[in-house]
Amino acid sequence: MPVIGLLIVGGLYWRGKLKALEGNRAVLDSALQIADRWDRALLILTLAALALAAAGFVLAIPGSTAADRWAVLVAALLAAAEYVNYYHRQLQHFDNWPDFQRLMKGRGFRPAKMAVDLAAWRARRGRARG
Numbered sequence: 001m002p003v004i005g006l007l008i009v010g011g012l013y014w015r016g017k018l019k020a021l022e023g024n025r026a027v028l029d030s031a032l033q034i035a036d037r038w039d040r041a042l043l044i045l046t047l048a049a050l051a052l053a054a055a056g057f058v059l060a061i062p063g064s065t066a067a068d069r070w071a072v073l074v075a076a077l078l079a080a081a082e083y084v085n086y087y088h089r090q091l092q093h094f095d096n097w098p099d100f101q102r103l104m105k106g107r108g109f110r111p112a113k114m115a116v117d118l119a120a121w122r123a124r125r126g127r128a129r130g
Contacts, residue, residue: 002045003079009035009042010086013114032121035114039087046083049076086114 009031016031053076056069085091089109102110 001075001079002042002049003075003082005038005042005045006079006082006086009038010082010114013086013117017113017117028117029121032114032118035086035118036122039118042083043087046076046079049079052076084112086112087118088112088115 012031012034013028016028019025019027053069053073056064056072060069081091088111090112091109
């Protein structure tokens with residue numbers, strides 16, 4: 001499941017952020033390199049998981065139940081949310097008041113922390129992506 005890969009990338013990123021705050025920027029750069037390398041693969045795997053989960057409702061695997069299909073769909077949707085949450089927009093807006101107010105005022109979701117750091121890392125290396 002792609003969500004496992006996304007959680008690994010996210011864990012490495014947040015460990016890198018902590019190490020950077022402690023003065024070791026190399027750990028963060030290494031995590032961003034891994035995040036960059038796995039970006040497209042994780043997106044493709046996430047989209048494939050969503051497609052297969054949806055297909056399970058049309059072409060059910062013999063022996064699978066409706067609960068099985070719903071569980072797979074929920075897991076695939078969580079993977080998609082995790083991809084967006086790391087690589088694009090921060091989806092969690094209930095953990096602090098300013099973020100929640102921003103969302104309620106219609107100003108949208110903030111860019112994800114990793115997305116901001118990854119864009120800066122790519123720019124420093126001349127590897128900007130659209």
